[in-house]
Amino acid sequence: MATRHVVRPPFPDDPLAATGRTLRWGVVATGSIARNVTPQLVQLEDAVLHAVSSRDPARARAFADDLGASVAYGDGGGMLGYERMAADPDVDVVYVATPHGQHYEVAKPLLEAGKHVLVEKAFTITGDEAQALVDLASERGVFLMEAVWTRFLPAYQRALDVVASGEIGDVRWVQADLGFAAERDPRARLWSREAGGGALLDLAVYTFTWAFGALGMPTGVHAVGTRTPEGVDGTHALTLSYPGGGVAQLLGTLEAQATRTATIAGTRGTLRTFAPLTHPDGFMVMAGDDHRREEVAPGSAPYAWMLREVARCVQQGLRESPTMPLADTVATMRLFDSVRKQLGVTYPNDERTFGG
Numbered sequence: 001m002a003t004r005h006v007v008r009p010p011f012p013d014d015p016l017a018a019t020g021r022t023l024r025w026g027v028v029a030t031g032s033i034a035r036n037v038t039p040q041l042v043q044l045e046d047a048v049l050h051a052v053s054s055r056d057p058a059r060a061r062a063f064a065d066d067l068g069a070s071v072a073y074g075d076g077g078g079m080l081g082y083e084r085m086a087a088d089p090d091v092d093v094v095y096v097a098t099p100h101g102q103h104y105e106v107a108k109p110l111l112e113a114g115k116h117v118l119v120e121k122a123f124t125i126t127g128d129e130a131q132a133l134v135d136l137a138s139e140r141g142v143f144l145m146e147a148v149w150t151r152f153l154p155a156y157q158r159a160l161d162v163v164a165s166g167e168i169g170d171v172r173w174v175q176a177d178l179g180f181a182a183e184r185d186p187r188a189r190l191w192s193r194e195a196g197g198g199a200l201l202d203l204a205v206y207t208f209t210w211a212f213g214a215l216g217m218p219t220g221v222h223a224v225g226t227r228t229p230e231g232v233d234g235t236h237a238l239t240l241s242y243p244g245g246g247v248a249q250l251l252g253t254l255e256a257q258a259t260r261t262a263t264i265a266g267t268r269g270t271l272r273t274f275a276p277l278t279h280p281d282g283f284m285v286m287a288g289d290d291h292r293r294e295e296v297a298p299g300s301a302p303y304a305w306m307l308r309e310v311a312r313c314v315q316q317g318l319r320e321s322p323t324m325p326l327a328d329t330v331a332t333m334r335l336f337d338s339v340r341k342q343l344g345v346t347y348p349n350d351e352r353t354f355g356g
């Protein structure tokens, strides 16, 4: 049996089915991912979308109306929309869907106000920002998690079961690539240093999720890549080393169409995901000379599995998810710090100082 590096969440077959008392949610930001995730959030039997916040009050109102939230908060009158949400006693849990450059500054007042918080990936820009949020959540006794939805998906969990069963033998090598030729717009999130742009923080979270699931936390990383005129990475290639001798190769790019698959190779066979590796609906196992087997897993409402875990943890008084622990998030952000140093990529957030 190989080691299982990610805890299996204790899920029902239906992620929309209630696991406890009804929670009142707030959503910060009205951009692309907020528009994808929130419609699945409102389908949860034990979730009520109470409030939406945007920099623009009219955008908050329109989003709230679309999705049935009663309250809309915007910036103005010397207060930010998310500060108003933090002060709202009728909000239990907040989903932060701003660009990652702003995750720290948005999550901080919410945690200070005692809200449980789900923060989009990448969790922050730096390892120090991540640790500061984790310390704050622990001090306030609230739940905090990075929205790495892939970890909760049935296909990912089942793939890790296959690896742990020993069917492909001892894992020696993982390869994963993710990327696309993104439209060039220096003001857009993907390219902007202020927003935390670049392929690393946007895409490596996912390729790393497969490497971590198969091999655990690496002890070394070697990175090469390209830098855009804005100073973020357009493409990166990471080689990760592990104490047991395994190797992972992860590629992320905003400059080319990638295969968007992950391959886990062991001493007896190989497991390859279907695309996209962010939320595959299955995988193929190849073992020996002539054994090939495909497995499929449910693919609808992919964000609901992660949202179910947040609800379950909050309802049960947990401060973090055993499937997506905060130590993994901090270690991943520290790994990315080291990658950025090798690539020569910096962000304004690097200047932030903490405590002391």
Ligand SMILES: NC(=O)c1ccc[n+]([C@@H]2O[C@H](COP(=O)([O-])OP(=O)(O)OC[C@H]3O[C@@H](n4cnc5c(N)ncnc54)[C@H](OP(=O)(O)O)[C@@H]3O)[C@@H](O)[C@H]2O)c1
Binding pocket: 029, 030, 031, 032, 033, 034, 053, 054, 055, 056, 059, 060, 097, 098, 099, 100, 102, 120, 121, 122, 147, 149, 189, 195, 201, 202
């Ligand atoms: N889980 C996933 O599948 C997935 C997919 C894509 C992105 N993401 C993550 O989700 C986050 C948001 O990505 P997105 O694609 O939704 O970005 P987006 O379309 O640019 O939307 C981000 C939203 O954040 C708000 N915002 C607050 N402060 C901002 C600032 N200083 N600059 C720009 N926008 C600001 C804006 O909403 P208001 O104008 O309403 O304030 C904006 O619409 C990122 O961390 C990203 O990595 C996750």
